[in-house]
Every structure is written in structure tokens, then in C-alpha cells.
Amino acid sequence: MFWLQYAAPQRLYGLAGRIYPLAFALAAALTAVGLYLGFWVAPADFQQGQAYRIIFVHVPASWMSMVIYVAMAFWAWLGLGFKTRVSGMMTQALAPTGALFCFLSLWTGALWGKPMWGAWWVWDARLTSELILLFLYLGYIALTRAIDDPHRADRAGAVVALVGVVNVPIIYFSVKWWNTLHQGASVSLTKSPSMAAVMLWAMLVMTLAFWAYAVGMAFYRVRQTILEREQDAAWVGELKEIAP
Amino acid sequence: MSWNSWEEFWDMGGYAVFVWGSYGVVFVGVAVELWLALRQRSMVLLALRRSREEAYAGDAP
Numbered sequence: 001m002f003w004l005q006y007a008a009p010q011r012l013y014g015l016a017g018r019i020y021p022l023a024f025a026l027a028a029a030l031t032a033v034g035l036y037l038g039f040w041v042a043p044a045d046f047q048q049g050q051a052y053r054i055i056f057v058h059v060p061a062s063w064m065s066m067v068i069y070v071a072m073a074f075w076a077w078l079g080l081g082f083k084t085r086v087s088g089m090m091t092q093a094l095a096p097t098g099a100l101f102c103f104l105s106l107w108t109g110a111l112w113g114k115p116m117w118g119a120w121w122v123w124d125a126r127l128t129s130e131l132i133l134l135f136l137y138l139g140y141i142a143l144t145r146a147i148d149d150p151h152r153a154d155r156a157g158a159v160v161a162l163v164g165v166v167n168v169p170i171i172y173f174s175v176k177w178w179n180t181l182h183q184g185a186s187v188s189l190t191k192s193p194s195m196a197a198v199m200l201w202a203m204l205v206m207t208l209a210f211w212a213y214a215v216g217m218a219f220y221r222v223r224q225t226i227l228e229r230e231q232d233a234a235w236v237g238e239l240k241e242i243a244p
Numbered sequence: 245m246s247w248n249s250w251e252e253f254w255d256m257g258g259y260a261v262f263v264w265g266s267y268g269v270v271f272v273g274v275a276v277e278l279w280l281a282l283r284q285r286s287m288v289l290l291a292l293r294r295s296r297e298e299a300y301a302g303d304a305p
Contacts, residue, residue: 039253040247044257049257049259050256050257051259053263054262054263054266057266057270058266096277097277100273100274100277103273104269104270104273107269108266108269108270111261111265112262112266114262115259213274217278220281221281221284223285224281224285227288227289227292228288231292236292237296241289242293242296
């Protein structure tokens with residue numbers, strides 16, 4: 001299969017260098033469209049007034065915090081199962097962005113919860129499981145950075161990523177499984193969305209923007225991990241960016 | 245169009261602190277992450293350049 005050639009760090013370095021500028025450009029363009037739709041086209045909410053506009057960053061950040069963790073678990077599984085060299089590098093490259101989105105989800109949630117529920121924080125199933133996700137991200141980052149040997153760090157990190165991924169469906173279904181203060185899903189695969197079309201569009205465009213940003217960031221960051229791990233390889237010495 | 249003036253826009257129906265507090269932290273978080281990633285790249289490249297120069301210096305008679 002042709003894409004397996006990118007399992008070689010050298011090929012991934014080149015591919016990542018071509019992808020990240022496109023992903024960042026796409027993220028910027030989608031953000032501009034998403035914010036325009038969210039702030040200028042979408043009307044005020046009939047119940048929440050203007051405060052609901054937090055949704056255009058809160059939901060995309062929350063979704064991406066889960067998507068990135070699943071992506072990490074996928075790479076971890078690939079790394080443990082097939083011993084591909086770049087898997088651990090991709091897992092590590094994704095983690096900081098996932099942690100950032102998870103933090104942003106909790107922060108924007110607190111700023112939305114205060115005016116709507118009267119509380120910055122409640123120990124509700126949705127909020128608590130998202131907080132656990134943040135601790136999983138931070139635990140993954142701390143663990144992989146504490147181990148000097150890259151292969152052992154990758155393996156230990158992969159175990160955290162794979163064990164922790166059970167938390168993702170718990171977050172997603174928490175609003176169904178428990179009685180929560182957090183509202184149910186506004187968008188689901190089985191029902192038509194419970195929100196106005198333009199609001200939905202703004203939210204989806206912002207989600208794609210965050211997605212493109214995460215792709216750009218992961219591919220930008222993985223190049224540095226590749227350079228550090230392959231610093232003795234001949235191809236690294238020939239790169240024009242390190243020519244004196 | 246949902247706004248009659250910029251004042252109305254910035255006021256966000258009285259929820260300015262919450263709405264701009266959310267968007268502000270998202271912006272700052274993304275800016276900090278980009279800055280850290282750029283800094284990391286320049287540090288990695290610098291370390292590689294140095295070790296290469298040292299290797300050349302070692303080869304010299």
C-alpha cells in the first residue's frame with residue numbers, strides 16, 4: 001500500500017512539511033467564515049440571548065478534545081501492533097493540542113455555565129468526565145516526557161492512550177446515561193439537529209477550522225520530534241534548513 | 245445583520261465578560277501554542293546546526 005511509505009520518518013518529514021501550511025491556511029479561512037456566520041448572520045437565541053454565541057467555540061473545542069484523543073489511541077494501537085516508527089511521534093505530536101482543546105472546552109463551559117446555570121462548575125457526569133480527559137492528556141504528556149528512551153516512552157504512552165480512550169464514549173454518552181445539568185446533544189446522527197440551520201452551520205464550520213488547526217499543529221510538531229530522533233541520520237544532515 | 249452599533253456588539257446583550265472571556269482565552273491559547281511550537285522548531289534546528297559544526301570542527305586537521 002502506497003501510504004505505508006510515509007511510515008518512514010524521512011518521508012513523513014517531507015509530507016508533514018507540505019501539509020501543515022495548507023492546514024493552517026484552511027484553518028484561518030474557515031475561522032473567518034465561522035466567526036462571520038456565528039456573530040453576524042446567526043441571530044440571538046430566544047432563550048439565552050447573546051450568551052449562546054459561546055457555543056461556536058465551546059462545542060468545537062469539546063468535540064476536538066475527544067477526536068484528538070481517539071486519533072492518539074489509533075496511532076498508539078498502530079504503534080503497539082505494527083511497530084511503525086512514526087506512530088509514537090504522531091501520538092506525541094497530537095497530545096498538546098488535544099490538551100489545549102480540552103482545557104478550552106472546560107474554560108468556555110465554565111463561562112457559559114455561570115450565566116446560564118449560576119455555577120462555574122458542577123460535579124456533573126459530562127463535566128467530570130471531560131476533566132478526567134484533561135488529566136489523561138496531562139498524564140500522557142508528563143509520562144512520555146519523563147522517560148528518556150523514545151521507544152519506552154512511546155510504549156508507555158501508547159498504553160495510557162489506549163486505556164484512556166474508554167473515557168471518550170463515557171463523555172459522549174454521559175448526557176444520556178446520567179441525569180446531567182449539561183444539556184443533551186444538539187446534533188446527533190439519529191435525530192435532526194435541535195438548532196437553527198445557520199447556528200448549526202457556524203458551529204460545523206468552526207469545528208472544521210479547529211480540526212484543520214489540529215492537523216496543522218500535529219504535522220508541524222511531529223517534524224521536530226523526527227529531527228530529534230533521527231539527528232544522526234544522513235538525510236537530516238543534508239536538510240537545507242540546518243545548513244550553516 | 246444582528247447588530248445596530250459596535251457598542252451593542254461589544255456588549256453582547258450584557259454577556260460581554262462571558263462571551264469575550266471565552267473567545268479571548270481560545271485566541272490566547274492558540275497563540276501561545278503556536279509560539280511554543282515555533283520556538284521549539286528554532287531550538288531544535290539550532291541544536292542540530294551546532295552539533296554539525298562541531299562534527300566539522302572535529303574533522304579539521
